[in-house]
Amino acid sequence: MARCRVLTLPGWQGSGPGHWQSRWEALYPAQVERLEQDDWWWPRRGDWMARLDETVRDAAAHDPGRPVLLAAHSLGCLLVARWAAWAGRHAPVAGALLVAPPDLARDDRPPQLAPWADVARQRLPFPAVLVASEDDPWCVPSRAHALAADWGARRVSAGAAGHLNADSALGDWPAGWALLRTLAPGAVPI
Template identity: 30%
Template sequence: MANPVPTDPSSPTVVIVPGLRDHVDEHWQTLLANKLDRVRIVPPLENNKLSVSARTAALDAVIQDIDGPIVLVAHSAGVMIAVHWAQQTTRPILGALLATPPDLEQQPPEGYPTLEDLDSNGWLPIPRRKLPFPSIVAASTNDPLASRRRVAGMAESWGGRLIDLGEVGHLNPASGYGNWPHAEELIEELLEVRKVATS
């Protein structure tokens, strides 16, 4: 096992939780990771790539290897991985940025896993219990993978603060993102919320 990543209370580690396409060079999560000093990215799976239990186990392995405070930054199916993981852990998390979660309970567009595949691999139903940490849920108004209304319902169930990003598609390279500087601002906002709550 690798040595734990050292941290201190004033400098949390950001854990990047990618979606099913894993590492994409021009994705905003990858570009964000390149800017940060304390960051870990959940690595891609070699087997069982569609298994939610394998995905949550991979996230848990990264988190267990970190000493100190953690902020999750998840996108797309990575949001669902983070939410499923949160239902089965007692590890404290400072907060989570949950960007453009997909509505896995609706038939995805062509080229994505089917509802049957998602169901058989443990993704359904979408967890709707309140998360044990603060969260910001970022919604697109023209996301092909989820309506703004459905994302608003998820945010409410999770106890997260919903923000509208406008017409950003699925917030991925296919939609023109790329760099997304707003992510850093939202991470800072999560940290400020935690400071206020503990002061």
């Protein structure tokens, strides 16, 4: 795992200092970095995809022996799915941890997220683990199950933990880090 590069992909509005993604970035600065977007409040799917594609491909080109892992939260999960559907089997990613994907087919979604409602449902071209909470206000368990099945991801329940963000009081979330480690090349699944 130490030789992997981990990109965190925050969701809508980004991830604040108490979020597990931000904490991982602080804990493992040589290994984990945030994929920054130009606009966290009015996310343009095409712009977000272009930034992800550029970052992943640059990482693969400049350090081809260092596998890239994605650690996505919320809207970041939908970004991974859309980008992977576009990139196909040529996506230079070793695996993805997909945490708390939102259900944007709901009528109560924020208007700035409407363009994201058309969720890519193709099987991901790399291994993935989808972690969902049983009481996530943005996605009911049945929808999370369906996304995991469509994407070919192993589904892990986080119990009743809300949207698995800073409000969920996960701290450094070692259980999430352990799941991410299972996606590193050569890792033994837990």
